[in-house]
Amino acid sequence: MINQNKTLSLSIMSGKGGVGKTNIVLNLGYALREAEQSSMLMDCDLGLANLDVLLGISPDKNLQDLLQTGVSAEDVLVPIEPDGGLDILPATSGVPELVEMDEDMQDIIIHKLTGMAGDYDFLILDLGAGISRTVLSFAALTQLRIMVVTPEPTSMTDSYAMIKVLSSQHKVRDFLILVNQAATRNEAKVTFERLAAACKNFLDITVTNLGYIRQDSTVIESVRHQTPLLKFAPNCPASKDIRALAKRLLRYREDNRDRISRRPILRDFPEM
Template sequence: MSTNITFAIGQPLYIRMVSPQSTTYVTRILAMSMHTLTISIPYDEGRMLLWPVGTWLEVIASNPGGDYVFNAEILSRALGDVKSYIITRPQTIARYNNRHLTSGAMTRVIALTSGKGGVGKTTLAINLAIALASYGKRVFIMDVDLGTANVDVLLGLRPQWDITAVLAEEKSLLDIAIPAPGNIAVIPGGSGLQELTQMSESRFIKLIHSFNQLDGLADILLLDTGAGISRDVSNFLLAADEVVVVTTPEPHALTDAYAIIKIMHKLQCSSRKMLIVNRAETVEEAREVADKLITASHHFLHQEIKYLGSVCEDRVVRKSLKAQYPLILSHPQSAVAKDVRAIAANLLHLPVNPVNTEANRGITGFVSKLVSLFRRNSSEKILQPY
């Protein structure tokens, strides 16, 4: 493979999605800038291939010295008279390329999703974030249930700013982050704002690129997505490193969970896919439900789904919701708290033995100092949205 690459207008490129069994297509360079390439949108049997913003591509460029292969991210797309994608050039700062340049420093982006509402996804996301922090991880939870965000409400927080300030370029992602119980930080989403439910692609790009601000400062970013299979939800799933599908044993919830896995398959989502069965009566019931979904996904969609575990039905969940305080802190010895900690350990490939929270005060101090520091220095270039 060539180590030097030059590009030219009209040059053909061979591109494919970074996912197993993806097809390679031919495109051409239409325009160039210092950091991006504008390429024609490829067609497949007369059908334009509309890949979502945030999709990762493997690109092959032929040069006299040999083929040059690099990974690129779709930053934008134009659907006017000239149909085109704007992608990153080699070595440009982009989420996928950074994965290879900053080993160990990349923030792990995990999206939690469900095919329907009412499966306890947000409550699970909050307690899972705290469980992950109990293992010494620096965890941020970002509420991307756009328009109806409520993570801050469930935690009894009163944020001064939310995602709308980031989209308006008034604040950075770290400006709006606030410390929360359990040694985590919360990035509040907007609630009751219709414009958030119809986010343009340019605004979505801006939000996804703001994730870069956490690289090296947070170990894990949990995205609490909205229920259902809207365009915004699918875009977040495509942009995440990993996707956790949350379902319950009810048949309709299981059907909806399969539907969202099917949508991800159709969009050629390359994220690692995992499953949690919430509100299960028994471990055996949860395992049976998981086996059905995993088998169907493998047989019909050729998708591999990892089972992370189950969370039992427990009355302490409702008590914690009324108190606006996470159950993993209010009832740490409850069965549901133990289930959540086991899932966190599974995500981290660790035994179920969380770090003592008293010995973990440094994480709380880190979050508080980090937010304070970045608010004081928000005018510095490194904190500006990409």
């Protein structure tokens, strides 16, 4: 029997740090909410949590409690909008012994989250940067992956390296590329095309273009005010681009619904 899931799970990841993942996760959640789609945002940065910082909240339970103790995902979830539709599963910083994920932790996450996540339209994972074992395991768990890349050469090479490792170690071959902090439309286009060409030529992987978000100083201001960009400045260029991103993602889900919904919300990829 074919198992169809309502929920779409996706990881937001990057090779290089500081490219804008956490801001994208949070504001994509808001943009999807505007489109009447509910999301659970999961902070998977076990070393440096920051979804809570962007919101100026200090949750008393977090992902580490979920992994270590008997609490359920429901006890750890923080609703961030009074009318619902957007909840956060926070992480915490500075617990070095928990920074690496092992197979037991992966099993607990799959077990405890799959049921809860099934109530939402989207489960969005905010990953730490780079190619640690933990990051790669999370990236391989979800149905889809968005690689955030900036036009900086180091961001492009690190993104390519991460795609290479995920494809060779975890058999993952589908990637959606989002260019963030593009100065112009053309710069975004060139960035995507360079990364896409490297993936095609050296890995035989065809990546999907999910568009771009403009460089916009309002993002920096919204971070300083600990207010999500879509609330802080709903009509600034980056807010408009994030809404367009949500629309493209919804269209992608429609166009690929059969293929995506047959996969479990969270699955265990074999390491090769």
